[in-house]
Amino acid sequence: MTQLALVIDLNVCVGCHACVTSCKEWNTSGTAGPMADMNPYGLDPTGTFFNRVQTFEVGQYPNTETVHFPKSCLHCEDPPCVPVCPTGASYKREEDGIVLVDSDKCIGCKYCSWACPYGARELDEDQKIMKKCTLCVDRIYDESLPEAERKPACVNACPTNARLFGDVDDPDSEVSLAIRENGGYPLMPEWGTRPANHYLPRRKTRITIHADELVRADNPLKKERELPMPDAKDPTLDETTSW
Amino acid sequence: MHPAFSVIFLTTLIGAGQGLFLALYTAQVYAAFKLLPAQDPVGFYALGSLIALLLLIGGLAGSFLHLGRPERAWRSAAMWRTSWLSREVIALPACMGAVAAWGLVHYTAWNPTLFTVGGAFDVDLSFLVGAVGTVLCFALFICTGMIYACIKFLQEWATPLTVVNYILFGGASGFMLATAFAAWQGSGLVDFYGGWAIVMTVIAFVTRSASLVRNARLKHKSTMQSAIGIRHARIEQKAQGAMAGSFNTREFFHGASPRKYRFVKWVFLVLVFPLPLLLLSAGLATQAFGLLLAAFLVQYLGLLAERWFFFAQANHPQNLYYQTV
Numbered sequence: 001m002t003q004l005a006l007v008i009d010l011n012v013c014v015g016c017h018a019c020v021t022s023c024k025e026w027n028t029s030g031t032a033g034p035m036a037d038m039n040p041y042g043l044d045p046t047g048t049f050f051n052r053v054q055t056f057e058v059g060q061y062p063n064t065e066t067v068h069f070p071k072s073c074l075h076c077e078d079p080p081c082v083p084v085c086p087t088g089a090s091y092k093r094e095e096d097g098i099v100l101v102d103s104d105k106c107i108g109c110k111y112c113s114w115a116c117p118y119g120a121r122e123l124d125e126d127q128k129i130m131k132k133c134t135l136c137v138d139r140i141y142d143e144s145l146p147e148a149e150r151k152p153a154c155v156n157a158c159p160t161n162a163r164l165f166g167d168v169d170d171p172d173s174e175v176s177l178a179i180r181e182n183g184g185y186p187l188m189p190e191w192g193t194r195p196a197n198h199y200l201p202r203r204k205t206r207i208t209i210h211a212d213e214l215v216r217a218d219n220p221l222k223k224e225r226e227l228p229m230p231d232a233k234d235p236t237l238d239e240t241t242s243w
Numbered sequence: 244m245h246p247a248f249s250v251i252f253l254t255t256l257i258g259a260g261q262g263l264f265l266a267l268y269t270a271q272v273y274a275a276f277k278l279l280p281a282q283d284p285v286g287f288y289a290l291g292s293l294i295a296l297l298l299l300i301g302g303l304a305g306s307f308l309h310l311g312r313p314e315r316a317w318r319s320a321a322m323w324r325t326s327w328l329s330r331e332v333i334a335l336p337a338c339m340g341a342v343a344a345w346g347l348v349h350y351t352a353w354n355p356t357l358f359t360v361g362g363a364f365d366v367d368l369s370f371l372v373g374a375v376g377t378v379l380c381f382a383l384f385i386c387t388g389m390i391y392a393c394i395k396f397l398q399e400w401a402t403p404l405t406v407v408n409y410i411l412f413g414g415a416s417g418f419m420l421a422t423a424f425a426a427w428q429g430s431g432l433v434d435f436y437g438g439w440a441i442v443m444t445v446i447a448f449v450t451r452s453a454s455l456v457r458n459a460r461l462k463h464k465s466t467m468q469s470a471i472g473i474r475h476a477r478i479e480q481k482a483q484g485a486m487a488g489s490f491n492t493r494e495f496f497h498g499a500s501p502r503k504y505r506f507v508k509w510v511f512l513v514l515v516f517p518l519p520l521l522l523l524s525a526g527l528a529t530q531a532f533g534l535l536l537a538a539f540l541v542q543y544l545g546l547l548a549e550r551w552f553f554f555a556q557a558n559h560p561q562n563l564y565y566q567t568v
Contacts, residue, residue, distance in 0.1 A: 017484075020484065043487075044487045044488070045486075045487050046485070046487055046488055046489055046490075047485075047489075048490070049484070049485070049489070052483070052484030052485065052489075053482075053484050054480065054482055054483050054484050054564060055480070055481040055482040056471060056473075056478055056479065056480050056481060057478070057479045057480075057481050058473055058475045058477070058478050059475055059477060060477055066481070067471065067473065069471050071484070071564060080394075080395075080396075082325075083322075083325035083326060084325070084326050084327070084328065084393075084394075085322060085326060086318075086319035086320070086321065086322050086326045086328040086329035086332055087315070087318040087319050087321050087322065087329075088318075088321045088322045089318075105315070105318055106311075106312065106315075107310050107311065107312045107313070107315045107316055107318060107319055108310055108311020108312045109309065109310055109311070109319070109328065110309075110311075110494065111326075111328050111390075113490070113494060114244070114394060114397070114559070115394050116561070117396045117465065117559075117560040117561060118560075118561060118564070119491045119495065119559070119561025119562075119564055119565070122489065122490040122491065123311060123490050123494070125490075127311075128311025128312055129311060129312060185472045186472075187469070187470060187471070187472060188465050188469050188470060188560065189469065190464045190465060190469055191395065191396050191464075191465075191560075199471075199472055201472065201473070202473075
Protein backbone atom coordinates (compact mmCIF):
# COMPACT_ATOMS: atom_id res chain seq x y z
CA MET A 1 0.00 0.00 0.00
CA THR A 2 0.99 3.55 -0.67
CA GLN A 3 -0.38 6.54 1.14
CA LEU A 4 1.07 9.83 -0.02
CA ALA A 5 0.93 12.60 2.54
CA LEU A 6 2.45 15.80 3.81
CA VAL A 7 4.26 16.21 7.08
CA ILE A 8 4.23 19.79 8.31
CA ASP A 9 6.82 20.85 10.81
CA LEU A 10 5.31 23.50 13.07
CA ASN A 11 8.77 23.98 14.57
CA VAL A 12 10.04 25.37 11.29
CA CYS A 13 7.01 27.07 9.69
CA VAL A 14 7.40 30.84 9.76
CA GLY A 15 3.94 31.62 8.37
CA CYS A 16 5.13 33.24 5.12
CA HIS A 17 2.15 31.93 3.05
CA ALA A 18 4.48 30.87 0.21
CA CYS A 19 2.74 27.46 0.22
CA VAL A 20 -0.64 29.19 -0.10
CA THR A 21 0.31 31.32 -3.08
CA SER A 22 2.29 28.60 -4.86
CA CYS A 23 -0.64 26.20 -4.37
CA LYS A 24 -3.04 28.71 -5.88
CA GLU A 25 -0.64 29.52 -8.72
CA TRP A 26 -0.17 25.86 -9.70
CA ASN A 27 -3.66 24.58 -9.13
CA THR A 28 -5.66 27.42 -10.61
CA SER A 29 -4.48 26.13 -14.00
CA GLY A 30 -4.49 22.50 -12.86
CA THR A 31 -6.79 19.54 -13.36
CA ALA A 32 -9.29 20.71 -10.73
CA GLY A 33 -10.10 23.75 -12.81
CA PRO A 34 -9.67 27.42 -11.94
CA MET A 35 -9.80 28.43 -8.29
CA ALA A 36 -12.15 31.36 -8.64
CA ASP A 37 -11.67 34.65 -6.83
CA MET A 38 -14.84 36.61 -6.35
CA ASN A 39 -14.72 40.38 -5.98
CA PRO A 40 -10.91 40.24 -5.69
CA TYR A 41 -10.36 44.03 -5.59
CA GLY A 42 -13.53 44.91 -3.74
CA LEU A 43 -14.31 45.38 -0.08
CA ASP A 44 -15.21 41.79 0.58
CA PRO A 45 -12.93 39.55 -1.48
CA THR A 46 -13.28 35.81 -1.28
CA GLY A 47 -11.83 32.92 -3.18
CA THR A 48 -11.13 29.23 -3.34
CA PHE A 49 -8.01 27.93 -1.65
CA PHE A 50 -6.75 24.39 -1.11
CA ASN A 51 -4.36 25.47 1.57
CA ARG A 52 -4.46 28.20 4.17
CA VAL A 53 -1.97 29.26 6.83
CA GLN A 54 -3.58 30.18 10.11
CA THR A 55 -1.94 31.74 13.13
CA PHE A 56 -2.53 30.89 16.75
CA GLU A 57 -1.16 32.37 19.93
CA VAL A 58 -0.47 29.81 22.62
CA GLY A 59 -0.18 30.92 26.24
CA GLN A 60 -0.58 34.15 28.18
CA TYR A 61 1.70 37.17 27.80
CA PRO A 62 4.65 37.20 28.42
CA ASN A 63 4.86 33.43 28.02
CA THR A 64 3.36 33.31 24.57
CA GLU A 65 4.30 31.49 21.46
CA THR A 66 3.05 32.20 17.95
CA VAL A 67 2.22 29.06 16.01
CA HIS A 68 1.73 29.26 12.26
CA PHE A 69 -0.49 26.42 11.20
CA PRO A 70 -0.85 25.46 7.51
CA LYS A 71 -4.08 23.55 6.90
CA SER A 72 -5.08 21.62 3.80
CA CYS A 73 -6.83 18.32 3.09
CA LEU A 74 -5.30 15.65 5.31
CA HIS A 75 -6.04 12.81 2.85
CA CYS A 76 -7.51 10.68 5.64
CA GLU A 77 -7.01 6.95 5.45
CA ASP A 78 -10.65 6.62 6.49
CA PRO A 79 -12.11 9.76 4.87
CA PRO A 80 -15.62 10.59 6.16
CA CYS A 81 -16.25 12.84 3.14
CA VAL A 82 -16.09 10.00 0.60
CA PRO A 83 -18.93 7.62 1.59
CA VAL A 84 -21.45 10.48 2.01
CA CYS A 85 -21.05 11.72 -1.58
CA PRO A 86 -24.28 10.81 -3.43
CA THR A 87 -22.74 10.81 -6.92
CA GLY A 88 -19.40 9.12 -6.28
CA ALA A 89 -17.59 12.32 -7.31
CA SER A 90 -15.53 12.14 -4.10
CA TYR A 91 -13.18 9.21 -4.08
CA LYS A 92 -9.98 7.95 -2.56
CA ARG A 93 -7.43 6.61 -5.02
CA GLU A 94 -6.45 3.00 -4.37
CA GLU A 95 -2.94 3.40 -5.73
CA ASP A 96 -1.70 6.31 -3.64
CA GLY A 97 -4.43 7.22 -1.15
CA ILE A 98 -5.09 10.71 -2.54
CA VAL A 99 -8.67 11.94 -1.93
CA LEU A 100 -10.00 13.66 -5.05
CA VAL A 101 -13.20 15.20 -6.44
CA ASP A 102 -14.29 14.34 -9.97
CA SER A 103 -15.27 17.81 -11.16
CA ASP A 104 -17.49 16.37 -13.90
CA LYS A 105 -19.62 14.38 -11.44
CA CYS A 106 -19.88 16.83 -8.52
CA ILE A 107 -23.37 18.35 -8.15
CA GLY A 108 -22.33 20.93 -5.56
CA CYS A 109 -24.57 19.65 -2.76
CA LYS A 110 -21.92 20.53 -0.14
CA TYR A 111 -22.68 17.38 1.88
CA CYS A 112 -19.01 16.29 1.79
CA SER A 113 -17.96 19.61 3.30
CA TRP A 114 -20.37 18.97 6.19
CA ALA A 115 -18.83 15.53 6.61
CA CYS A 116 -15.24 16.81 6.88
CA PRO A 117 -14.40 17.78 10.48
CA TYR A 118 -11.38 19.81 9.33
CA GLY A 119 -13.14 22.17 6.91
CA ALA A 120 -10.75 21.12 4.15
CA ARG A 121 -13.27 21.35 1.32
CA GLU A 122 -14.50 24.53 -0.30
CA LEU A 123 -17.27 25.16 -2.79
CA ASP A 124 -16.00 27.10 -5.80
CA GLU A 125 -18.30 30.12 -6.15
CA ASP A 126 -17.78 30.26 -9.90
CA GLN A 127 -18.04 26.63 -10.96
CA LYS A 128 -20.36 25.67 -8.05
CA ILE A 129 -18.52 22.43 -7.42
CA MET A 130 -16.46 21.22 -4.49
CA LYS A 131 -12.72 21.83 -4.58
CA LYS A 132 -9.96 20.47 -2.42
CA CYS A 133 -6.24 19.77 -2.24
CA THR A 134 -5.21 17.24 -4.88
CA LEU A 135 -1.70 16.78 -3.45
CA CYS A 136 -0.74 18.15 -6.89
CA VAL A 137 -1.65 14.84 -8.48
CA ASP A 138 -1.05 16.50 -11.87
CA ARG A 139 2.50 17.37 -10.88
CA ILE A 140 3.96 14.57 -8.77
CA TYR A 141 3.74 12.01 -11.60
CA ASP A 142 4.68 14.39 -14.42
CA GLU A 143 7.78 12.93 -16.03
CA SER A 144 8.39 16.06 -18.07
CA LEU A 145 9.42 17.77 -14.84
CA PRO A 146 12.87 17.23 -13.31
CA GLU A 147 12.62 14.52 -10.67
CA ALA A 148 13.38 16.92 -7.83
CA GLU A 149 10.33 19.02 -8.76
CA ARG A 150 7.85 16.13 -8.80
CA LYS A 151 6.45 17.24 -5.46
CA PRO A 152 3.39 19.27 -4.51
CA ALA A 153 3.81 22.96 -5.30
CA CYS A 154 3.57 23.90 -1.62
CA VAL A 155 6.47 21.58 -0.75
CA ASN A 156 8.65 23.03 -3.49
CA ALA A 157 7.83 26.57 -2.43
CA CYS A 158 8.45 26.27 1.31
CA PRO A 159 11.57 28.34 2.04
CA THR A 160 12.19 26.73 5.43
CA ASN A 161 11.55 23.14 4.35
CA ALA A 162 8.69 22.90 6.85
CA ARG A 163 6.75 20.67 4.46
CA LEU A 164 7.82 17.11 3.73
CA PHE A 165 6.15 14.93 1.14
CA GLY A 166 6.24 11.16 0.81
CA ASP A 167 4.66 7.79 1.45
CA VAL A 168 3.63 7.37 5.08
CA ASP A 169 3.02 3.65 4.55
CA ASP A 170 6.70 3.09 3.73
CA PRO A 171 8.36 2.77 7.16
CA ASP A 172 11.72 3.97 5.87
CA SER A 173 10.52 7.06 3.98
CA GLU A 174 11.59 10.53 5.04
CA VAL A 175 8.05 11.34 6.20
CA SER A 176 7.68 8.12 8.22
CA LEU A 177 11.01 8.73 9.94
CA ALA A 178 10.00 12.30 10.72
CA ILE A 179 6.67 11.20 12.20
CA ARG A 180 8.25 8.38 14.20
CA GLU A 181 11.30 10.16 15.49
CA ASN A 182 10.04 13.71 15.90
CA GLY A 183 6.67 13.08 17.49
CA GLY A 184 4.43 13.54 14.45
CA TYR A 185 0.72 13.65 15.32
CA PRO A 186 -2.63 13.67 13.45
CA LEU A 187 -5.34 16.34 13.92
CA MET A 188 -8.57 15.55 15.81
CA PRO A 189 -7.74 11.89 16.39
CA GLU A 190 -11.04 11.59 18.30
CA TRP A 191 -13.04 11.06 15.08
CA GLY A 192 -11.12 8.04 13.83
CA THR A 193 -10.50 9.53 10.40
CA ARG A 194 -6.82 8.53 10.50
CA PRO A 195 -5.43 11.58 8.66
CA ALA A 196 -2.46 10.74 6.46
CA ASN A 197 -0.98 14.23 6.89
CA HIS A 198 0.86 14.65 10.15
CA TYR A 199 2.18 17.63 12.05
CA LEU A 200 5.51 17.81 13.87
CA PRO A 201 5.29 19.65 17.19
CA ARG A 202 7.28 22.64 18.37
CA ARG A 203 10.53 21.31 19.82
CA LYS A 204 12.79 23.13 22.29
CA THR A 205 16.41 22.25 23.01
CA ARG A 206 16.89 22.62 26.72
CA ILE A 207 19.80 21.63 28.99
CA THR A 208 19.70 21.47 32.74
CA ILE A 209 22.62 23.18 34.53
CA HIS A 210 23.13 22.68 38.25
CA ALA A 211 24.86 25.28 40.40
CA ASP A 212 27.96 23.17 41.04
CA GLU A 213 28.46 22.82 37.31
CA LEU A 214 29.04 26.56 37.05
CA VAL A 215 31.95 26.59 39.49
CA ARG A 216 34.91 24.33 38.95
CA ALA A 217 36.13 22.70 42.12
CA ASP A 218 39.59 22.27 40.67
CA ASN A 219 40.51 25.22 38.53
CA PRO A 220 43.54 24.39 36.40
CA LEU A 221 44.47 28.07 36.43
CA LYS A 222 44.91 27.78 40.13
CA LYS A 223 47.58 25.18 39.61
CA GLU A 224 49.41 27.33 37.10
CA ARG A 225 49.32 30.20 39.54
CA GLU A 226 50.79 28.17 42.34
CA LEU A 227 54.17 27.59 40.83
CA PRO A 228 56.33 25.75 40.70
CA MET A 229 54.68 22.69 42.23
CA PRO A 230 51.65 22.13 44.39
CA ASP A 231 52.40 20.80 47.72
CA ALA A 232 51.73 17.10 48.08
CA LYS A 233 49.33 17.89 50.87
CA ASP A 234 47.24 20.32 48.77
CA PRO A 235 43.88 19.12 47.37
CA THR A 236 44.29 17.98 43.80
CA LEU A 237 42.14 16.60 41.00
CA ASP A 238 43.02 13.01 41.56
CA GLU A 239 45.86 10.63 42.30
CA THR A 240 47.58 11.22 38.96
CA THR A 241 48.41 14.84 39.68
CA SER A 242 49.38 14.28 43.24
CA TRP A 243 53.08 13.78 43.21
CA MET B 244 -24.29 25.34 10.52
CA HIS B 245 -25.74 27.92 8.19
CA PRO B 246 -29.47 27.19 7.76
CA ALA B 247 -30.13 26.91 4.02
CA PHE B 248 -33.70 27.79 3.15
CA SER B 249 -33.72 25.27 0.31
CA VAL B 250 -33.16 22.43 2.79
CA ILE B 251 -35.58 23.93 5.33
CA PHE B 252 -38.35 23.94 2.71
CA LEU B 253 -37.37 20.53 1.38
CA THR B 254 -37.57 18.78 4.75
CA THR B 255 -40.72 20.52 6.00
CA LEU B 256 -42.69 20.24 2.74
CA ILE B 257 -41.93 16.57 2.10
CA GLY B 258 -42.57 15.82 5.79
CA ALA B 259 -46.08 17.30 5.56
CA GLY B 260 -46.68 15.53 2.22
CA GLN B 261 -45.61 12.16 3.62
CA GLY B 262 -47.71 12.73 6.74
CA LEU B 263 -50.78 13.64 4.68
CA PHE B 264 -50.43 10.52 2.58
CA LEU B 265 -50.03 8.36 5.69
CA ALA B 266 -53.20 9.97 7.10
CA LEU B 267 -55.16 9.27 3.92
CA TYR B 268 -54.02 5.67 3.73
CA THR B 269 -54.72 5.15 7.43
CA ALA B 270 -58.32 6.13 6.75
CA GLN B 271 -58.52 3.63 3.91
CA VAL B 272 -57.13 0.81 6.08
CA TYR B 273 -59.56 1.66 8.90
CA ALA B 274 -62.40 1.73 6.40
CA ALA B 275 -61.34 -1.67 5.01
CA PHE B 276 -61.74 -3.10 8.50
CA LYS B 277 -65.11 -1.30 8.82
CA LEU B 278 -63.79 0.86 11.66
CA LEU B 279 -64.42 4.11 9.81
CA PRO B 280 -66.83 5.01 7.02
CA ALA B 281 -65.39 4.61 3.50
CA GLN B 282 -64.56 7.87 1.76
CA ASP B 283 -65.23 9.12 -1.73
CA PRO B 284 -62.35 7.76 -3.87
CA VAL B 285 -62.16 10.83 -6.11
CA GLY B 286 -63.14 13.69 -3.84
CA PHE B 287 -61.19 12.46 -0.83
CA TYR B 288 -58.44 9.95 -1.61
CA ALA B 289 -57.48 11.15 -5.09
CA LEU B 290 -57.70 14.86 -4.27
CA GLY B 291 -55.87 14.33 -0.96
CA SER B 292 -53.06 12.43 -2.62
CA LEU B 293 -52.80 15.20 -5.21
CA ILE B 294 -52.21 17.70 -2.38
CA ALA B 295 -49.63 15.34 -0.83
CA LEU B 296 -47.96 15.00 -4.22
CA LEU B 297 -47.84 18.78 -4.67
CA LEU B 298 -46.14 19.12 -1.28
CA LEU B 299 -43.59 16.47 -2.25
CA ILE B 300 -42.97 18.21 -5.60
CA GLY B 301 -42.50 21.51 -3.75
CA GLY B 302 -39.92 19.86 -1.54
CA LEU B 303 -38.14 18.36 -4.52
CA ALA B 304 -38.04 21.79 -6.18
CA GLY B 305 -36.52 23.21 -2.97
CA SER B 306 -33.84 20.53 -3.01
CA PHE B 307 -32.82 21.52 -6.53
CA LEU B 308 -32.25 25.09 -5.34
CA HIS B 309 -29.70 23.69 -2.89
CA LEU B 310 -27.49 22.23 -5.61
CA GLY B 311 -24.65 24.09 -7.25
CA ARG B 312 -25.11 22.03 -10.41
CA PRO B 313 -28.79 20.98 -10.53
CA GLU B 314 -28.45 19.73 -14.11
CA ARG B 315 -26.31 16.90 -12.80
CA ALA B 316 -28.78 15.89 -10.08
CA TRP B 317 -29.54 12.58 -11.80
CA ARG B 318 -26.06 11.39 -10.87
CA SER B 319 -26.90 11.53 -7.16
CA ALA B 320 -28.70 8.17 -7.13
CA ALA B 321 -25.42 6.37 -7.75
CA MET B 322 -23.96 5.82 -4.30
CA TRP B 323 -26.97 4.43 -2.42
CA ARG B 324 -24.75 1.75 -0.87
CA THR B 325 -22.91 4.27 1.28
CA SER B 326 -24.70 7.63 1.20
CA TRP B 327 -27.96 8.47 2.99
CA LEU B 328 -28.33 11.47 0.69
CA SER B 329 -28.23 9.15 -2.30
CA ARG B 330 -30.81 6.89 -0.63
CA GLU B 331 -33.06 9.92 -0.10
CA VAL B 332 -32.66 10.84 -3.76
CA ILE B 333 -34.05 7.39 -4.63
CA ALA B 334 -36.70 7.27 -1.90
CA LEU B 335 -38.22 10.68 -2.69
CA PRO B 336 -39.22 10.02 -6.33
CA ALA B 337 -40.24 6.46 -5.38
CA CYS B 338 -42.49 7.88 -2.68
CA MET B 339 -43.90 10.46 -5.10
CA GLY B 340 -44.55 7.69 -7.60
CA ALA B 341 -46.41 5.60 -5.06
CA VAL B 342 -48.52 8.57 -3.90
CA ALA B 343 -49.36 9.43 -7.53
CA ALA B 344 -50.19 5.80 -8.34
CA TRP B 345 -52.40 5.48 -5.29
CA GLY B 346 -54.25 8.65 -6.23
CA LEU B 347 -54.64 7.47 -9.83
CA VAL B 348 -56.01 4.10 -8.75
CA HIS B 349 -58.69 5.91 -6.77
CA TYR B 350 -59.32 8.53 -9.46
CA THR B 351 -59.74 6.06 -12.32
CA ALA B 352 -61.60 3.59 -10.09
CA TRP B 353 -59.48 0.87 -11.73
CA ASN B 354 -59.21 -1.02 -8.50
CA PRO B 355 -59.43 -4.77 -9.08
CA THR B 356 -59.40 -7.18 -6.15
CA LEU B 357 -56.03 -8.90 -6.23
CA PHE B 358 -56.63 -11.68 -3.72
CA THR B 359 -58.78 -12.48 -0.74
CA VAL B 360 -57.44 -13.14 2.72
CA GLY B 361 -59.32 -15.66 4.86
CA GLY B 362 -62.23 -15.73 2.43
CA ALA B 363 -63.59 -12.46 3.77
CA PHE B 364 -61.09 -9.64 3.40
CA ASP B 365 -60.51 -8.40 -0.16
CA VAL B 366 -57.09 -6.94 -0.91
CA ASP B 367 -57.58 -4.58 -3.85
CA LEU B 368 -54.97 -2.72 -5.89
CA SER B 369 -55.25 0.56 -3.98
CA PHE B 370 -54.67 -1.30 -0.70
CA LEU B 371 -51.44 -2.81 -2.05
CA VAL B 372 -50.17 0.43 -3.66
CA GLY B 373 -50.94 2.32 -0.45
CA ALA B 374 -48.99 -0.24 1.60
CA VAL B 375 -45.99 0.19 -0.69
CA GLY B 376 -46.37 3.97 -0.39
CA THR B 377 -46.45 3.72 3.41
CA VAL B 378 -43.21 1.73 3.45
CA LEU B 379 -41.61 4.26 1.08
CA CYS B 380 -42.83 7.19 3.21
CA PHE B 381 -41.18 5.73 6.29
CA ALA B 382 -38.04 4.90 4.28
CA LEU B 383 -37.94 8.52 3.14
CA PHE B 384 -38.36 9.80 6.72
CA ILE B 385 -35.46 7.58 7.83
CA CYS B 386 -33.25 8.68 4.91
CA THR B 387 -33.95 12.36 5.58
CA GLY B 388 -33.22 12.00 9.30
CA MET B 389 -30.13 9.86 8.78
CA ILE B 390 -28.57 12.41 6.42
CA TYR B 391 -28.11 14.54 9.53
CA ALA B 392 -27.83 11.84 12.20
CA CYS B 393 -25.04 9.93 10.44
CA ILE B 394 -22.43 12.71 10.68
CA LYS B 395 -20.94 11.70 13.98
CA PHE B 396 -18.95 14.86 14.65
CA LEU B 397 -22.00 17.08 14.26
CA GLN B 398 -22.87 15.94 17.76
CA GLU B 399 -26.13 17.90 18.00
CA TRP B 400 -27.48 15.80 15.11
CA ALA B 401 -25.81 12.46 15.78
CA THR B 402 -28.64 10.95 17.80
CA PRO B 403 -31.60 8.65 17.03
CA LEU B 404 -33.81 11.54 18.25
CA THR B 405 -33.06 13.33 14.97
CA VAL B 406 -34.76 10.59 12.96
CA VAL B 407 -37.60 10.27 15.48
CA ASN B 408 -38.24 14.02 15.32
CA TYR B 409 -38.34 14.04 11.53
CA ILE B 410 -40.93 11.25 11.55
CA LEU B 411 -43.07 12.85 14.26
CA PHE B 412 -42.96 16.38 12.84
CA GLY B 413 -43.84 15.06 9.41
CA GLY B 414 -46.65 12.98 10.86
CA ALA B 415 -48.00 15.78 13.05
CA SER B 416 -48.08 18.37 10.25
CA GLY B 417 -49.53 15.82 7.80
CA PHE B 418 -52.35 14.81 10.14
CA MET B 419 -52.94 18.47 10.97
CA LEU B 420 -53.37 19.14 7.24
CA ALA B 421 -55.56 16.01 6.90
CA THR B 422 -57.86 17.37 9.62
CA ALA B 423 -58.35 20.61 7.70
CA PHE B 424 -58.77 18.66 4.46
CA ALA B 425 -61.41 16.40 6.02
CA ALA B 426 -63.29 19.46 7.30
CA TRP B 427 -63.11 21.06 3.87
CA GLN B 428 -64.45 17.89 2.24
CA GLY B 429 -67.10 17.54 4.90
CA SER B 430 -66.06 13.99 5.64
CA GLY B 431 -66.60 12.41 9.01
CA LEU B 432 -62.90 12.01 9.69
CA VAL B 433 -62.23 15.40 11.27
CA ASP B 434 -62.22 14.10 14.84
CA PHE B 435 -60.23 10.99 13.89
CA TYR B 436 -57.45 13.01 12.21
CA GLY B 437 -57.59 15.75 14.82
CA GLY B 438 -57.10 13.22 17.60
CA TRP B 439 -54.03 11.73 15.96
CA ALA B 440 -52.64 15.20 15.17
CA ILE B 441 -52.87 16.02 18.87
CA VAL B 442 -51.22 12.74 19.87
CA MET B 443 -48.34 13.17 17.43
CA THR B 444 -47.80 16.83 18.29
CA VAL B 445 -47.62 15.95 21.99
CA ILE B 446 -45.18 13.08 21.41
CA ALA B 447 -43.11 15.31 19.12
CA PHE B 448 -43.01 17.88 21.92
CA VAL B 449 -41.57 15.23 24.25
CA THR B 450 -38.93 14.01 21.78
CA ARG B 451 -37.93 17.50 20.56
CA SER B 452 -37.63 18.66 24.18
CA ALA B 453 -35.49 15.59 24.84
CA SER B 454 -33.16 16.54 22.01
CA LEU B 455 -33.03 20.17 23.23
CA VAL B 456 -32.11 18.98 26.74
CA ARG B 457 -29.55 16.56 25.31
CA ASN B 458 -27.95 19.26 23.17
CA ALA B 459 -27.86 21.74 26.03
CA ARG B 460 -25.81 19.27 28.05
CA LEU B 461 -23.62 18.20 25.15
CA LYS B 462 -19.86 18.21 25.65
CA HIS B 463 -18.01 18.67 22.38
CA LYS B 464 -15.30 16.12 21.77
CA SER B 465 -13.14 18.37 19.60
CA THR B 466 -11.31 21.22 21.26
CA MET B 467 -8.82 23.86 20.22
CA GLN B 468 -6.18 21.51 21.64
CA SER B 469 -7.14 18.52 19.50
CA ALA B 470 -7.72 20.77 16.47
CA ILE B 471 -4.12 21.95 16.24
CA GLY B 472 -2.55 19.34 18.51
CA ILE B 473 -1.03 21.67 21.08
CA ARG B 474 -1.72 21.02 24.73
CA HIS B 475 -2.20 24.37 26.36
CA ALA B 476 -5.23 25.71 28.20
CA ARG B 477 -5.08 29.04 26.39
CA ILE B 478 -4.92 29.01 22.61
CA GLU B 479 -6.18 32.05 20.76
CA GLN B 480 -6.54 32.36 17.04
CA LYS B 481 -4.91 35.43 15.52
CA ALA B 482 -5.45 34.83 11.80
CA GLN B 483 -7.50 32.36 9.75
CA GLY B 484 -5.66 32.71 6.46
CA ALA B 485 -8.10 35.11 4.81
CA MET B 486 -9.00 38.68 5.64
CA ALA B 487 -12.57 38.55 4.33
CA GLY B 488 -14.84 35.53 4.52
CA SER B 489 -14.36 32.14 2.95
CA PHE B 490 -16.60 29.18 2.23
CA ASN B 491 -15.68 27.94 5.71
CA THR B 492 -17.03 31.06 7.39
CA ARG B 493 -20.19 31.21 5.25
CA GLU B 494 -21.31 27.58 5.33
CA PHE B 495 -20.70 26.61 8.92
CA PHE B 496 -21.81 29.64 10.96
CA HIS B 497 -25.46 30.70 11.29
CA GLY B 498 -24.40 34.32 11.67
CA ALA B 499 -27.40 35.28 13.78
CA SER B 500 -27.07 37.24 16.99
CA PRO B 501 -27.51 35.29 20.25
CA ARG B 502 -30.78 37.18 20.75
CA LYS B 503 -32.21 36.14 17.40
CA TYR B 504 -31.02 32.57 17.99
CA ARG B 505 -32.87 32.35 21.32
CA PHE B 506 -35.87 34.13 19.83
CA VAL B 507 -36.23 31.57 17.02
CA LYS B 508 -36.08 28.76 19.58
CA TRP B 509 -39.03 30.21 21.51
CA VAL B 510 -40.87 31.00 18.29
CA PHE B 511 -40.76 27.38 17.22
CA LEU B 512 -41.57 26.07 20.68
CA VAL B 513 -44.75 28.21 20.67
CA LEU B 514 -45.74 27.90 17.00
CA VAL B 515 -45.22 24.15 16.66
CA PHE B 516 -46.78 22.90 19.88
CA PRO B 517 -49.22 24.97 22.03
CA LEU B 518 -50.66 27.38 19.45
CA PRO B 519 -51.66 24.77 16.82
CA LEU B 520 -53.07 22.55 19.58
CA LEU B 521 -55.23 25.47 20.79
CA LEU B 522 -56.39 26.26 17.26
CA LEU B 523 -56.99 22.59 16.57
CA SER B 524 -59.03 22.12 19.74
CA ALA B 525 -61.11 25.18 18.91
CA GLY B 526 -61.51 23.91 15.35
CA LEU B 527 -62.57 20.46 16.51
CA ALA B 528 -65.10 21.95 18.90
CA THR B 529 -66.65 24.16 16.22
CA GLN B 530 -65.83 22.00 13.16
CA ALA B 531 -64.62 25.23 11.54
CA PHE B 532 -62.46 24.67 8.47
CA GLY B 533 -60.75 28.06 8.86
CA LEU B 534 -59.49 27.30 12.37
CA LEU B 535 -58.22 23.85 11.35
CA LEU B 536 -56.40 25.27 8.33
CA ALA B 537 -54.91 27.98 10.56
CA ALA B 538 -53.70 25.25 12.95
CA PHE B 539 -51.82 23.57 10.09
CA LEU B 540 -50.39 26.82 8.70
CA VAL B 541 -49.24 28.02 12.13
CA GLN B 542 -47.57 24.68 12.80
CA TYR B 543 -45.94 24.72 9.38
CA LEU B 544 -44.53 28.20 10.04
CA GLY B 545 -43.29 26.91 13.37
CA LEU B 546 -41.64 23.96 11.66
CA LEU B 547 -39.75 26.36 9.38
CA ALA B 548 -38.41 28.03 12.52
CA GLU B 549 -37.73 24.62 14.09
CA ARG B 550 -35.68 23.54 11.07
CA TRP B 551 -33.78 26.86 11.09
CA PHE B 552 -32.91 26.27 14.71
CA PHE B 553 -32.01 22.65 14.03
CA PHE B 554 -29.33 23.81 11.59
CA ALA B 555 -28.16 26.81 13.58
CA GLN B 556 -27.69 24.74 16.71
CA ALA B 557 -25.32 22.25 15.09
CA ASN B 558 -21.76 23.24 15.86
CA HIS B 559 -19.29 21.97 13.28
CA PRO B 560 -15.78 21.14 14.59
CA GLN B 561 -14.24 23.00 11.65
CA ASN B 562 -15.43 26.22 13.33
CA LEU B 563 -12.53 25.79 15.75
CA TYR B 564 -10.23 26.81 12.89
CA TYR B 565 -12.29 29.91 12.09
CA GLN B 566 -12.66 31.77 15.37
CA THR B 567 -11.34 35.16 14.32
CA VAL B 568 -10.08 37.01 11.27
